[in-house]
Amino acid sequence: MYIKPASQPARAWTLLEMMLAVGVFGISSLALASIFLFSVRSYAALANYAVLDQYNRQAMDQVTYEIRQAQQITGYSSNSTSSSLTMVNGAGLTVSYTFDAAHQQVRRTASDGSFKVLLTNCNLLSFGLYMRPPTNGTFDVYPVDMGTNWQSTVKVVQLTWKTAMSICPTALVNSEDIQTARIVIRKQQGS
Amino acid sequence: MRRRFGLGQKGGTLVEVVMAVAILGVMGGGIISSINYGMFMMGLARENARATQIMLEKLETIRLYNWSEVTSNGFVPTTFTDYYDPQGASNRQGAIYYGSMTVSNVNFSSTYSTNMREFTVTLRWTTAGRISHNRSMSTYVAKDGLQNYVY
Numbered sequence: 001m002y003i004k005p006a007s008q009p010a011r012a013w014t015l016l017e018m019m020l021a022v023g024v025f026g027i028s029s030l031a032l033a034s035i036f037l038f039s040v041r042s043y044a045a046l047a048n049y050a051v052l053d054q055y056n057r058q059a060m061d062q063v064t065y066e067i068r069q070a071q072q073i074t075g076y077s078s079n080s081t082s083s084s085l086t087m088v089n090g091a092g093l094t095v096s097y098t099f100d101a102a103h104q105q106v107r108r109t110a111s112d113g114s115f116k117v118l119l120t121n122c123n124l125l126s127f128g129l130y131m132r133p134p135t136n137g138t139f140d141v142y143p144v145d146m147g148t149n150w151q152s153t154v155k156v157v158q159l160t161w162k163t164a165m166s167i168c169p170t171a172l173v174n175s176e177d178i179q180t181a182r183i184v185i186r187k188q189q190g191s
Numbered sequence: 192m193r194r195r196f197g198l199g200q201k202g203g204t205l206v207e208v209v210m211a212v213a214i215l216g217v218m219g220g221g222i223i224s225s226i227n228y229g230m231f232m233m234g235l236a237r238e239n240a241r242a243t244q245i246m247l248e249k250l251e252t253i254r255l256y257n258w259s260e261v262t263s264n265g266f267v268p269t270t271f272t273d274y275y276d277p278q279g280a281s282n283r284q285g286a287i288y289y290g291s292m293t294v295s296n297v298n299f300s301s302t303y304s305t306n307m308r309e310f311t312v313t314l315r316w317t318t319a320g321r322i323s324h325n326r327s328m329s330t331y332v333a334k335d336g337l338q339n340y341v342y
Contacts, residue, residue, distance in 0.1 A: 024208075028215070035219045042226040049233050053240070124278065134255045136266055139248075141255065155255070160278060178241065178276050182248040184255060 041174070044167040048175035052121070052163050056179050059106065059118045063159065066095060067183045073154040076129060076146075085127045085157070090187070099125035099161075106161065121163045128158035157183045235318055238275060238286050239326070245273045245288055246312045246328040253310055258334045261308055267294055288316045297331060306334035 013021070066089050074094070075086030084098040094111040099122065106119035130141040132155040141156050164176040249271070253261075260266045269292055275285025290312060297307045313327040 028212075031215075031219060035222060039222060039226060042230060046229060046233055049237070053237070126278075132255055134252060134260065137268055139252050139268060139271060141252070156252075162276075162278065177237070178278070180244055180248065180277065182251050184251050186254075 041167060045174045048165040048167070049177070052165060052175060052177040055119060056161075056163060056177050060179050060181060062108070062118065063097065064181055064183055066090075067157050068186050070185050071187050072151055073129065073157065073185075074151055076127065078127065083125055083127060119161070119163060121165050122161055123164055124160070124162040126160050129154045130156035130158065132156075155185055157185070159183070231319065238316065238318060238324075241275050241286075242288060242314050242316065242324075242326050243328075245290065246314060246326070249290065249292060249312045250310065250328060250330050253330065253332060256332070261294065261332055267292055267310075269293070286316045286318065288314050290314045303333070308332050 067087065069090030070087040071090065071092070073085065073087045075084065075096070077084050081101045082099055084096055086094065086096040089095045089110075096109050097118070098107050098109070099105075100107065101123070104120060104122050105117050106122050106125055108114075108116045108118050129144040129150075131144055131153045132141070134141050144150050144153050158181070160178070160180045162176060162178050165174075167174055253267075256267070271290045271292070273288045273290065275288070277284065279285065293311045293313075295309050295311070297304050297309050309329055309331055311327055311329040313325065315323065315325050317323050
């Protein structure tokens, strides 16, 4: 029986072997890290898209339903930091939709005291008010002339909004959702 | 009996290392391509949702036309173009939607069928420059229908 003595020194790695091992390990680690980061960013973006889409659809359904049934648009304002649209809805309540650019929110307030934040992460919302007559040969309608008694001429509301989310507060925007709608007020004038 | 101690084990050969790296590469490529496919499908779902909005906008406008405008040749435009992000900069508006609108007689016969028209809006767009899509939506308009009720 022959037992190899433990004290016999094993051959150490050469410098070249060590450099190769470190190089291969470094490249593999970099590849794994970049795949991991790519996966995390992508899954976060997908999750953000899903969240934005869910809230946007709910908000769009609510706004569309309420404007379509409205008795009359009674107020409108728009500037760089906020915009709002006020109407008497189908149930006779005075309802306002307000966009607050500073807080990136769209809120709904009603004369029955109810209040709801309809959208968050909203960075753009614009309302357009149009009259009844359609134009010949295009899908356009004529904008409301904001003079005396303009409220009674509003028949179409065009709205556009954008919501966006980042994967963290310092990252670039990586998920953005755009919604547009043209809504014809169905209510007959005077009723 | 021979016993070995310490670092006397045989290392991986070049072929083994290459195989291991190749397997890792295929796994990484699979992960990345599956994520890319997920992003592509999400993008497609968003483009579809936007297409629905565009078609609804066009059909909503039809509610404003009176009967003579509905039946007037050329009053309702036959083609239009829209964008995924109409508010975006000129080169960052996303998918371009090419639309068409047709007004036709209704495809059923009845005493009132001559007083009805069928509007069909069709959208065509391309995803990622290579996959074409078509979607359409139809609605009926009646001579004594909604447009007489709406002021």
